[in-house]
Amino acid sequence: MFDIGFFTLLKKELLRFYKVAFQTIAAPVLTSFLFLIVFSSALSNRMVIGDGVSYINFLIPGLIMMTILQNSFANSSSSLTQSKITGNLIFILLSPISNFKIFLAYSLASALRGMVVGFVMGLAIFFIFDYKIHNFIIVILYSFFGSITLGVLGIIAGILTEKFDQLAAFQNFIIMPMTFLAGVFYSVESLPNPWKTVSQFNPFYYIVDGFRYGFIGHSDFNPYIGLSLLILFFLICSIVTIFFLKSGYKLRN
Amino acid sequence: MNKAIEFIDVSKSFGATRALNNLNLYIDKGDFYGLLGPNGAGKSTLIGILGGLIIPDTGTTLVMDYNVRSEYIAARKSLGIVPQELVFDPFFTVYETLSFQLGYFGKKIDKKWILELLDSLGLANKMYSNMRTLSGGMKRRVLLAQALVHKPEVVVLDEPTAGVDVQLRSTIWDLIKKINNDGTTILLTTHYLEEAEQLCNKTAFVNNGNLIANEETKNFFKTSANKSLLLKIKNGQAINNLNIKNIHFHSTDKIEFTFSNLSEITDILNILNSKKIEIINFEIKELDLEKIFLSYLNS
Numbered sequence: 001m002f003d004i005g006f007f008t009l010l011k012k013e014l015l016r017f018y019k020v021a022f023q024t025i026a027a028p029v030l031t032s033f034l035f036l037i038v039f040s041s042a043l044s045n046r047m048v049i050g051d052g053v054s055y056i057n058f059l060i061p062g063l064i065m066m067t068i069l070q071n072s073f074a075n076s077s078s079s080l081t082q083s084k085i086t087g088n089l090i091f092i093l094l095s096p097i098s099n100f101k102i103f104l105a106y107s108l109a110s111a112l113r114g115m116v117v118g119f120v121m122g123l124a125i126f127f128i129f130d131y132k133i134h135n136f137i138i139v140i141l142y143s144f145f146g147s148i149t150l151g152v153l154g155i156i157a158g159i160l161t162e163k164f165d166q167l168a169a170f171q172n173f174i175i176m177p178m179t180f181l182a183g184v185f186y187s188v189e190s191l192p193n194p195w196k197t198v199s200q201f202n203p204f205y206y207i208v209d210g211f212r213y214g215f216i217g218h219s220d221f222n223p224y225i226g227l228s229l230l231i232l233f234f235l236i237c238s239i240v241t242i243f244f245l246k247s248g249y250k251l252r253n
Numbered sequence: 254m255n256k257a258i259e260f261i262d263v264s265k266s267f268g269a270t271r272a273l274n275n276l277n278l279y280i281d282k283g284d285f286y287g288l289l290g291p292n293g294a295g296k297s298t299l300i301g302i303l304g305g306l307i308i309p310d311t312g313t314t315l316v317m318d319y320n321v322r323s324e325y326i327a328a329r330k331s332l333g334i335v336p337q338e339l340v341f342d343p344f345f346t347v348y349e350t351l352s353f354q355l356g357y358f359g360k361k362i363d364k365k366w367i368l369e370l371l372d373s374l375g376l377a378n379k380m381y382s383n384m385r386t387l388s389g390g391m392k393r394r395v396l397l398a399q400a401l402v403h404k405p406e407v408v409v410l411d412e413p414t415a416g417v418d419v420q421l422r423s424t425i426w427d428l429i430k431k432i433n434n435d436g437t438t439i440l441l442t443t444h445y446l447e448e449a450e451q452l453c454n455k456t457a458f459v460n461n462g463n464l465i466a467n468e469e470t471k472n473f474f475k476t477s478a479n480k481s482l483l484l485k486i487k488n489g490q491a492i493n494n495l496n497i498k499n500i501h502f503h504s505t506d507k508i509e510f511t512f513s514n515l516s517e518i519t520d521i522l523n524i525l526n527s528k529k530i531e532i533i534n535f536e537i538k539e540l541d542l543e544k545i546f547l548s549y550l551n552s
Contacts, residue, residue, distance in 0.1 A: 090336055090340055252305065
């Protein structure tokens with residue numbers, strides 16, 4: 001199943017972001033650090049999380065996951081959109097690589113970029129702040145399924161969009177609000193209704209909440225049920241993406 | 254089976270535009286096949302269907318007996334396509350581009366072969382240059398190398414020499430002729446008639462999504478006029494009753510004759526001389542494709 005064609009496409013997608021690592025890895029890590037410094041300085045004395053969790057300990061995993069999600073999405077969506085605009089997507093479409101392997105290579109490369117950015121950020125944080133991981137396996141599982149799900153959503157966005165402004169609209173009007181409203185900077189439990197109920201329909205909320213549990217051992221929602229919902233969401237997105245790839249919608253006409 | 258490519262009752266519409274109209278065409282293995290037609294005739298749609306870039310509305314397309322839809326993996330492995338547009342990935346070098354192409358087709362990186370291929374296209378010194386730094390002609394040659402690097406049995410060239418200078422064209426054709434001699438089937442679309450005439454053993458004309466002609470190239474160019482003689486004559490002479498075929502009257506002092514063989518000019522001039530028609534100026538030019546179609550249909 002994992003033949004030379006699949007590994008070549010995966011390698012190409014990995015090299016694509018590695019070659020511009022300053023833009024794809026260093027820049028998002030720096031941005032997240034700025035968020036961390038500004039929010040922790042401004043709000044650490046005002047925000048009450050409960051269970052003896054400090055605001056900075058609450059904020060760090062949320063910011064890491066937000067960075068992972070945004071970068072995973074950016075990887076596949078920008079790669080596909082750019083290839084469509086410059087026309088070089090033709091080399092993938094003319095190749096004998098199956099639709100499923102194309103899907104897998106793009107989504108795995110996106111997941112890897114998201115996790116690399118998250119890892120670099122996590123590493124830097126551990127050097128600066130006194131921080132511990134409560135459940136390493138939960139952290140890894142949420143990182144992987146969160147990033148690959150956003151990679152898959154990025155493929156859908158790349159298929160549907162024809163231009164960068166359309167992609168920017170997808171990113172700014174769907175992905176960005178969903179990540180910001182996923183309880184990165186605050187606890188969803190502390191929100192008044194109807195915002196609390198609305199947030200509970202946001203799948204990104206469960207990703208951030210479960211990932212945070214892996215760090216601080218505290219979450220609003222059961223992290224194991226959250227993980228199951230995340231995997232279900234990933235499978236639904238994957239089926240939609242494979243359907244798009246198989247039909248050739250906006251790719252093969 | 255001896256067929257490298259088969260289109261069976263293939264139709265495709267883009268909205269209200271009928272790009273292909275129940276087209277049937279086959280190309281034998283080892284052929285150097287020319288596909289000619291004006292812009293919008295349906296040539297690129299045919300190539301798109303062949304490579305799986307366009308999904309036809311009806312019909313079946315086979316490459317080396319593999320259905321391009323139901324057996325697309327085997328069909329695409331047999332194909333190498335040079336697209337018409339100068340497309341490239343700006344992130345990578347020439348070597349990376351060709352290595353990826355080998356990998357996509359399930360083959361391991363073969364540095365020696367890549368170097369040999371680049372050398373035959375005069376690009377060996379650009380192996381580690383980024384694609385962005387290459388000139389248009391160099392990018393065109395890399396596109397050709399991408400189509401050939403996995404050694405396909407069928408190579409499709411969609412106007413590969415458009416905008417390419419004469420010397421470079423000759424380099425490209427030398428390589429293509431060599432791989433054709435080695436048994437690779439070539440399908441070429443071009444606007445340059447002399448290329449089809451010199452290179453292709455068979456030629457087809459497509460227009461408005463229909464196959465108009467499909468002939469041995471030597472027969473095709475024998476039967477259809479591909480040049481014209483434009484004459485400016487002294488005004489007021491009796492030219493309406495000239496008994497010459499393929500004559501067109503532009504005005505009372507301009508006449509055009511279309512012909513395929515230069516020896517026909519002598520006959521035309523003899524007739525004009527016998528009618529005492531005074532010639533002021535003349536010009537011989539190549540006909541464009543559409544006029545050649547008309548000439549072929551008339552013949």
